[in-house]
Amino acid sequence: MSVGILTLVVLALALIGYVLARRRAVAAADGDARNLHSRTGYYGQLVFLFTSVPALLVMLVWLFLQPIIIENAVSSQIPDTAIPESGELSLVMSDVRRIAGGIDRLMQAEGINEDQLEIMTAEGGDMRARLGAVGVALGGEVHGDVFTAAKAYRQSQQTGTMAMSVVVIVLAAGFLAVSLSRIHKDLRARNISEAFVLTLLIGASLVAILTTIGIVLSLLFETYNFFQLYPWQDYFLSTTWNPQFTGGSDLGFIPLVWGTLYVSLVALIVSVPIGLMIAIYLAEYAGKKTRSIAKPAIEVLAGIPTIVYGLFALITIGPFIRDWIAQPTGLGDSSSSVLTAGLVMGIMLIPFVSSLSDDIINAVPQSLRDGSYGLGATQSETVKQVILPAALPGVVGAILLAASRAIGETMIVVMGAGAAAKMSLNPLEAMTTVTVKIVSQLTGDTEFASPETLVAFALGLTLFLFTLCLNVLALIIVRKYREQYE
Known part of the structure; x- marks a missing residue:
C-alpha cells in the first residue's frame, strides 16, 4: 500500500471516528446535547485526533528509519569482490537502489513473474541490458552479486511497506476503538482536545528548532572529518x-x-x-x-x-x-x-x-x-x-x-x-x-x-x-x- 493511500485510509478512519463520537456523545446524554460537558464537536475532534495523529507519526518515523535499516542490512550482504577498487560501498549501493527501482518497471514492461526474475538475476549481463531498456542506466562494471543485493533490497522494501501499512492501520483502528469507548457525558472533551492541539503546536515549533540543530550538527561533524584529512591552516590561510x-x-x-x-x-x-x-x-x-x-x-x-x-x-x-x-x-x-x-x-x-x-x-x-x-x-x-x-x-x-x-x-x-x-x-x-x-x-x-x-x-x-x-x-x-x- 502506497503512502498516499495509507494516509487516506487513516484520515477516513479518523473521519468515521469523528461522526461516531458525536453520535455516541449525544446518545450518552439521552439525546440532549445540553447535558454534555462540552459541545459535540469537541468529542468528534478528540476521537479524530487520537485516531489520526499517533498513526501518522508512527508512519513518518517508519518512513525515516526503514531506508536506513534496509541499507545497512543489504550493504552487509555485499561481498568485498563486488566493491570496486576505490573501495566506495556508497557507489555500489547507488547501483543497488537504481536496480531495485527498475525491477518493478522491468517486470511490468516484460510481463515476467518472480521466478523468471530469479533466473534473469543470475544472468547479470542480460539483466543489465533489460534494465537499460526501461531507462535504468548503470555505470561501470556491475557484479552479479549487486543484482542479488538489489533483489533483496526490493524485497525488504516491499516487506517493510506492508508491515508499516498493517501497523499504522491497526494503531489507528485501536485508538479509534479506545477513544470511542471512553466517551461519556461528563468527559472533559474540550479540555483534552485543546491540550492535544497545544501539544501539536509545541511539537510543530520544535520541528524548526530540531531541524536547525540537525543541520548545524551535520555540518560540524563533516567539517571535523574534513579537518582530520586536510590541514586547517591551509584551508583558512591559502589563497589558492x-x-x-x-x-x-x-x-x-x-x-x-x-x-x-x-x-x-x-x-x-x-x-x-x-x-x-x-x-x-x-x-x-x-x-x-x-x-x-x-x-x-x-x-x-x-x-x-x-x-x-x-x-x-x-x-x-x-x-x-x-x-x-x-x-x-x-x-x-x-x-x-x-x-x-x-x-x-x-x-x-x-x-x-x-x-x-x-x-x-x-x-x-x-x-x-x-x-x-x-x-x-x-x-x-x-x-x-x-x-x-x-x-x-x-x-x-x-x-x-x-x-x-x-x-x-x-x-x-x-x-x-x-x-x-x-x-x-x-x-x-x-x-x-x-x-x-x-x-x-x-x-x-x-x-x-x-x-x-x-x-x-x-x-x-x-x-x-x-x-x-x-x-x-x-x-x-x-x-x-x-x-x-x-
Whole structure:
C-alpha cells in the first residue's frame, strides 16, 4: 500500500471516528446535547485526533528509519569482490537502489513473474541490458552479486511497506476503538482536545528548532572529518582553490569568500539605493491608486525563479557588458563577470529592500509627520530628518536580510559570474562564490570520504556562520536603536 493511500485510509478512519463520537456523545446524554460537558464537536475532534495523529507519526518515523535499516542490512550482504577498487560501498549501493527501482518497471514492461526474475538475476549481463531498456542506466562494471543485493533490497522494501501499512492501520483502528469507548457525558472533551492541539503546536515549533540543530550538527561533524584529512591552516590561510580528486589539492577558501563578498557588495550597491527610493516614494509621495499598482508590480520580481535571472544574466546582461564596457576598456573579454552577476542579483533584491522598507516607513506614527509639518518643515525635510531616522533600524535590518539572500545565491552566480576562483579587484573578471563550489564539489559520483568532497561541508559551515553573524548584527541594531511609539 502506497503512502498516499495509507494516509487516506487513516484520515477516513479518523473521519468515521469523528461522526461516531458525536453520535455516541449525544446518545450518552439521552439525546440532549445540553447535558454534555462540552459541545459535540469537541468529542468528534478528540476521537479524530487520537485516531489520526499517533498513526501518522508512527508512519513518518517508519518512513525515516526503514531506508536506513534496509541499507545497512543489504550493504552487509555485499561481498568485498563486488566493491570496486576505490573501495566506495556508497557507489555500489547507488547501483543497488537504481536496480531495485527498475525491477518493478522491468517486470511490468516484460510481463515476467518472480521466478523468471530469479533466473534473469543470475544472468547479470542480460539483466543489465533489460534494465537499460526501461531507462535504468548503470555505470561501470556491475557484479552479479549487486543484482542479488538489489533483489533483496526490493524485497525488504516491499516487506517493510506492508508491515508499516498493517501497523499504522491497526494503531489507528485501536485508538479509534479506545477513544470511542471512553466517551461519556461528563468527559472533559474540550479540555483534552485543546491540550492535544497545544501539544501539536509545541511539537510543530520544535520541528524548526530540531531541524536547525540537525543541520548545524551535520555540518560540524563533516567539517571535523574534513579537518582530520586536510590541514586547517591551509584551508583558512591559502589563497589558492584547486581541487584535484586524484590528489594534490589546494583547498583555500579565501578566494571563494572574496568572490562571495564582492558579488554581494555589487548587488547591494544596486539594490539598496533603488529599493530605498522606491520605498520612500510609495510610502510618502505616491497616491493610493499608484501605490496599489506599483507595489504589486515590483514585488513580482521576488517571485521570478533565480534560474530565469541567471538566463537573463547569461544571454542579455553579460554580452552587453562584454561588448560595451569590458572589451572597449580592455579590462576583460568574457561575458561572465562579477559586475554581470551583481547587477542581475541587485535587480532580484530590489523587492526585498523596497517592500520591507516600505512597511517599516509606513509604521512610523503619523504624529511625527504632523509635528514636523507643524514646525514648518517641508515634506522632503520631514522624510530626511524625521521619518528615515525613525525607520533606520528596520531599514538596516531589511538591508542585512537582502545581504544574507545575496550571499546564499547560486544560480545567478553560476550563469553570470562564472566558476573561476580568484582574487581580483576588477569587477569585469569572472569569479565564483562559496555556494557555487559547494554544488560543484558534491556533484557527480565522487568518493564521499575524500577531502575534495568533505570540503563542501566546511564551506557550508563558513557560509552559515557568515549569515548568522549578519542576522545577529541586524538583531542588535534593531534592538539598540529601535524607538517605541504609542
